[in-house]
Amino acid sequence: MGRAVFRGGVHPPEHKDATAGLPVEWAPLPERLVVPLSQHLGAPCKATVAAGDRVERGQVVGDIEAMVSSPVHSPVSGTVAEIGTTLTAAGSVVGCVVIDRDEEQDLDSYVAVPDGDDRRARVRAAGIVGMGGATFPSVVKLTPPKGMEITTVILNGCECEPFLTCDHRLMLEQPERVVAGAGYIRDMVGAKRVVIAVESNKPDAAAALKAVATEGIEVTVLPTRYPQGAEKQLIYALVKKEVPHGKLPAAVGVIVHNVATAAAIADALELGKPLTERVVTVTGSVARPGNYRVLLGTLVSELIEAAGGLTGDVERVISGGPMTGMALGSLDVPVTKGMSGIVALPKGMAAAAVSDDQPCMRCGRCPESCPMGLEPYAIANYAHRAMWDAAAKRDALDCIECGICSYVCPTNRPLAQLIKVAKAAAMAKGVKA
Numbered sequence: 001m002g003r004a005v006f007r008g009g010v011h012p013p014e015h016k017d018a019t020a021g022l023p024v025e026w027a028p029l030p031e032r033l034v035v036p037l038s039q040h041l042g043a044p045c046k047a048t049v050a051a052g053d054r055v056e057r058g059q060v061v062g063d064i065e066a067m068v069s070s071p072v073h074s075p076v077s078g079t080v081a082e083i084g085t086t087l088t089a090a091g092s093v094v095g096c097v098v099i100d101r102d103e104e105q106d107l108d109s110y111v112a113v114p115d116g117d118d119r120r121a122r123v124r125a126a127g128i129v130g131m132g133g134a135t136f137p138s139v140v141k142l143t144p145p146k147g148m149e150i151t152t153v154i155l156n157g158c159e160c161e162p163f164l165t166c167d168h169r170l171m172l173e174q175p176e177r178v179v180a181g182a183g184y185i186r187d188m189v190g191a192k193r194v195v196i197a198v199e200s201n202k203p204d205a206a207a208a209l210k211a212v213a214t215e216g217i218e219v220t221v222l223p224t225r226y227p228q229g230a231e232k233q234l235i236y237a238l239v240k241k242e243v244p245h246g247k248l249p250a251a252v253g254v255i256v257h258n259v260a261t262a263a264a265i266a267d268a269l270e271l272g273k274p275l276t277e278r279v280v281t282v283t284g285s286v287a288r289p290g291n292y293r294v295l296l297g298t299l300v301s302e303l304i305e306a307a308g309g310l311t312g313d314v315e316r317v318i319s320g321g322p323m324t325g326m327a328l329g330s331l332d333v334p335v336t337k338g339m340s341g342i343v344a345l346p347k348g349m350a351a352a353a354v355s356d357d358q359p360c361m362r363c364g365r366c367p368e369s370c371p372m373g374l375e376p377y378a379i380a381n382y383a384h385r386a387m388w389d390a391a392a393k394r395d396a397l398d399c400i401e402c403g404i405c406s407y408v409c410p411t412n413r414p415l416a417q418l419i420k421v422a423k424a425a426a427m428a429k430g431v432k433a
């Protein structure tokens, strides 16, 4: 293990102890599931079932013919109550299939994805998307553009966000699934090198992976430093190449998949298993923190109930980790494919809101810590004045939304939130990186 391998970064308190030592357990099955038709980046699905239809666990309930898309499946056997809409963790409203489950459920049985030689087609049919939070359909990453050679596959097991331990538990409890997924991804893209990257604060997970790693699959331990798991920082740390502005990792011959995605790919190819559940860390101010295996479409409110309910003075409940996650406006939103954690933050730990902005005292911490070498205070100032072109000229579009600038600011300025707004506005205007 070497020293820090990217510029900037921070080491915030980890807050992982409450859940890192606890084995994954099933969350209670909800009576009714709200399955969003858009759990991925790309074209939303259209429902392929109607109210009153019987559905089986694993049956496709939504799909669409589009290059960047991913089908959704019923996580239970039951009856479709309604095709409607639901609020999501991101605050948008999307179509959904509401399913009332049968009382008896056999979670070991499901409708398998069609068999066949085309592995990519089976990965798509299983609805696999980036489970680290990006939710990009995996089949698209597994199909690099013509003329682009992929030499290296990186599996991201860094889990550098504070509080989250779902990937840690997966690597520890089911390392052979992660390693199998790594092998399938390598074979599909024709890469020579496969590296599974784990942060140094998870030595047991790294050891578990090393114990089952097959020939040609490296397990590399990287220093614990946020945002080690960010794609560009991870690629630089492992292959010493910078992804050019506005390009994908494939441009430097690399693809990065999250470890949970790799395990899901192995399940799809070996067992025909569609993606209908995932492990979610539920932690912070809850009575029974833990890692829960959750059916997609379970409401966050039910999941928090499974964890014993909120305790103390909770200021905000976050979907994902506290550095990059989203504050939930409502707890009645469904768990989706990219939801790695639910973190209940007590008063004093939540980041400031944009409306709480304070003046800059020019301390220099935000430019020092930004892993992309940006000047967050300056971009945020332009964002405040809706000067989107000026913000873009200061490279706002290179921001990886890691949240570090907000975290280090002594006056608690919501820098990352302002820069995110500037990015979205600049992109809407067609400004290029």
Ligand code: SF4
Pocket: 369, 370, 371, 372, 373, 374, 376, 398, 399, 400, 401, 402, 403, 404, 405, 406, 415, 416, 419
């Ligand atoms: S959120 Fe963006 S601007 Fe702020 S530290 Fe991270 S990369 Fe830099």
Ligand code: SF4
Pocket: 359, 360, 361, 362, 363, 364, 365, 366, 367, 376, 377, 405, 408, 409, 410, 411, 412, 413, 415
């Ligand atoms: S960290 Fe905050 S106070 Fe310091 S330079 Fe950046 S914006 Fe200003």
